[in-house]
Amino acid sequence: MNLQAPPARYRVAERAEETHDTVTLRLEPIDQPISPHRPGQFTMLYAFGAGEVPISISGEPDGSGLLQTIRSVGAVTRALCQAGRGQVIGVRGPFGTGWGVADAAGQDVLVVAGGIGLAPLRAALLEALAARDRYRRVIVLIGARTPGELVFADQIGGWRGRGAEVHITVDRAVAGWTGHVGVVTQLIDRAGMDPAATLALICGPEVMMRLTARALGDRGIAADRIRISLERNMRCGTAECGHCQLGPLLLCRDGPVVSYERAAPLLSVKEL
Amino acid sequence: MTAPAGFAEHGFLRGMPAESVALLAGTAAAVSFPAGRPLFDEGAPARNCWLLTAGQVALFLRAPGTEDLIVETLGRDDVIGFSWLSPPHEWQFSAETIEATEAFELDGATVMALCDHHPDLGFQLTLRMLGAAVRRLQATRIRLLDLYGTPGPRAGTR
Numbered sequence: 455m456n457l458q459a460p461p462a463r464y465r466v467a468e469r470a471e472e473t474h475d476t477v478t479l480r481l482e483p484i485d486q487p488i489s490p491h492r493p494g495q496f497t498m499l500y501a502f503g504a505g506e507v508p509i510s511i512s513g514e515p516d517g518s519g520l521l522q523t524i525r526s527v528g529a530v531t532r533a534l535c536q537a538g539r540g541q542v543i544g545v546r547g548p549f550g551t552g553w554g555v556a557d558a559a560g561q562d563v564l565v566v567a568g569g570i571g572l573a574p575l576r577a578a579l580l581e582a583l584a585a586r587d588r589y590r591r592v593i594v595l596i597g598a599r600t601p602g603e604l605v606f607a608d609q610i611g612g613w614r615g616r617g618a619e620v621h622i623t624v625d626r627a628v629a630g631w632t633g634h635v636g637v638v639t640q641l642i643d644r645a646g647m648d649p650a651a652t653l654a655l656i657c658g659p660e661v662m663m664r665l666t667a668r669a670l671g672d673r674g675i676a677a678d679r680i681r682i683s684l685e686r687n688m689r690c691g692t693a694e695c696g697h698c699q700l701g702p703l704l705l706c707r708d709g710p711v712v713s714y715e716r717a718a719p720l721l722s723v724k725e726l
Numbered sequence: 727m728t729a730p731a732g733f734a735e736h737g738f739l740r741g742m743p744a745e746s747v748a749l750l751a752g753t754a755a756a757v758s759f760p761a762g763r764p765l766f767d768e769g770a771p772a773r774n775c776w777l778l779t780a781g782q783v784a785l786f787l788r789a790p791g792t793e794d795l796i797v798e799t800l801g802r803d804d805v806i807g808f809s810w811l812s813p814p815h816e817w818q819f820s821a822e823t824i825e826a827t828e829a830f831e832l833d834g835a836t837v838m839a840l841c842d843h844h845p846d847l848g849f850q851l852t853l854r855m856l857g858a859a860v861r862r863l864q865a866t867r868i869r870l871l872d873l874y875g876t877p878g879p880r881a882g883t884r
Binding site (some may be wrong): 568569570597598599603623625628629631632633634635636637639640643644658659661662665711 | 733738793796799802803824825865868869871872875
């Protein structure tokens with residue numbers, strides 16, 4: 455039985471180039487809009503004539519329109535990245551689990567992003583900043599390949615102004631860069647944290663998430679207080695097709711956000 | 727000699743027996759540098775190391791016709807300066823502060839002489855220098871993977 459709903463049509467209202475290969479689209483509904491999302495969830499975006507791909511939602515649930523940040527890595531994402539204002543895109547979702555930022559109420563929120571992994575975390579960060587008084591520290595550690603490949607670079611000052619402590623590192627510096635150079639895990643000690651009262655949210659390349667989660671564990675953060683965002687070959691979004699299976703998990707339903715306690719045993723199994 | 731304030735609390739010395747810390751403290755001097763101050767230059771004799779307490783230092787290579795190539799930046803609780811430990815005792819990179827920086831400066835020859843007379847200190851120091859080197863090596867290996875640059879095979883035709 456196929457429970458998939460047809461995609462809702464959305465129109466590209468705005469297109470912002472984040473880096474040379476990454477754009478953020480603001481989509482406005484033409485048809486009945488999809489249900490409100492929770493930060494961390496994803497949609498299936500349909501570039502008509504090219505195909506459908508899972509894309510993290512980078513905007514706030516109550517923001518104006520649907521914000522999706524897309525990196526061009528293949529035919530479908532290239533078509534989406536090239537979509538101009540007015541172009542119609544199909545949207546299904548939202549699917550999957552959210553970051554659950556509210557679980558950190560009264561505690562510190564630690565956001566660790568690698569590359570375009572900042573996109574789904576942006577939604578969680580904005581949720582925390584919108585209710586800044588509910589949390590103690592809001593710490594954001596960002597790793598990027600180069601300063602030019604840092605997404606949302608123009609927004610970081612605003613996040614700091616709203617009470618986030620943002621630390622950035624790049625793998626390779628360029629002229630004029632006066633920030634940190636090194637891997638994102640090296641920022642953990644710079645930022646300092648209270649391991650007993652921190653909820654850590656991590657998104658980036660899988661190896662980066664694994665290494666970061668391990669580094670946080672070494673510093674005393676329990677695995678069930680570390681959440682990562684996993685991606686596999688999401689297709690149906692409704693846990694029917696099995697393409698996104700990772701061991702016992704169907705990531706379109708049980709993920710993308712999964713506690714590290716649950717994910718850790720799965721992440722080093724080559725056969726998965 | 728009196729230990730500089732805060733010396734025993736430096737992250738590099740965490741867990742070191744008090745006697746060893748006291749020996750080392752006698753050789754340490756609290757120093758501060760403004761932003762843009764060179765700490766050492768590639769090829770020059772390597773005589774010191776610094777336990778950073780504040781600020782930021784860039785480790786880099788100079789190359790003709792191009793900007794300095796920054797290898798890594800180091801800050802609070804990091805140690806900078808390994809070349810005094812092993813031949814040819816010359817700096818392999820250059821270093822310059824990129825923020826106002828504070829540190830404890832250790833003189834390599836004095837520390838070596840102390841370690842000759844106090845093997846326990848030598849062992850403790852070796853453990854920590856090795857630990858710092860291992861962490862740097864691991865971080866370098868991760869960067870070699872270029873994690874952010876190459877979408878994984880799952881990207882496929884997406």
